[in-house]
Amino acid sequence: MSHEGIRMMQPEAGAAQESPKLTGEAIEPVRVKVDKSGGAGMVIHWKDGHSSSWSFAWLRSACPCATCTEEREKMGLAPGQTRAKAALLPIYQDPVRPLEVSPVGNYALKFKWNDGHESGIYSWDYLRNVADVEALRQGASAQPLQGGDLRSGGQ
Numbered sequence: 166m167s168h169e170g171i172r173m174m175q176p177e178a179g180a181a182q183e184s185p186k187l188t189g190e191a192i193e194p195v196r197v198k199v200d201k202s203g204g205a206g207m208v209i210h211w212k213d214g215h216s217s218s219w220s221f222a223w224l225r226s227a228c229p230c231a232t233c234t235e236e237r238e239k240m241g242l243a244p245g246q247t248r249a250k251a252a253l254l255p256i257y258q259d260p261v262r263p264l265e266v267s268p269v270g271n272y273a274l275k276f277k278w279n280d281g282h283e284s285g286i287y288s289w290d291y292l293r294n295v296a297d298v299e300a301l302r303q304g305a306s307a308q309p310l311q312g313g314d315l316r317s318g319g320q
């Protein structure tokens with residue numbers, strides 16, 4: 166399966182959506198936990214009962230801004246996938262974490278990452294319809310707030 170065109174800023178390109186898009190309560194957060202100081206990640210509980218969790222590293226690699234989206238497309242990476250990037254930046258591997266997380270209106274969050282990047286606007290819609298789906302598909306949806314190493318086995 167090839168994945169072309171998960172792109173938010175392309176109104177004209179035919180909408181080839183594979184799965185029905187979640188709307189309404191599914192993209193309405195009731196609780197957002199960002200473990201900024203612990204550095205683990207973010208958990209969102211949605212109004213429809215589902216909850217999503219991501220590590221910060223994953224979220225950074227899923228940055229929805231135009232530049233990052235383009236870069237991922239060039240490398241054939243899905244949001245959250247990092248292989249190529251890790252190879253390109255072997256020198257400093259500071260753990261990714263946000264310096265600031267701020268709401269954008271009532272529809273999104275904006276992260277200011279410790280690598281200086283801050284142009285990604287993570288809308289609830291993006292987080293639920295893209296980030297959550299991709300993380301589950303990649304098996305990356307760990308439980309980042311329970312401490313410990315995200316990458317070590319477990320469930």
Ligand SMILES: [Zn+2]
Nearest residue numbers: 228230233285
């Ligand atoms: Zn970006």
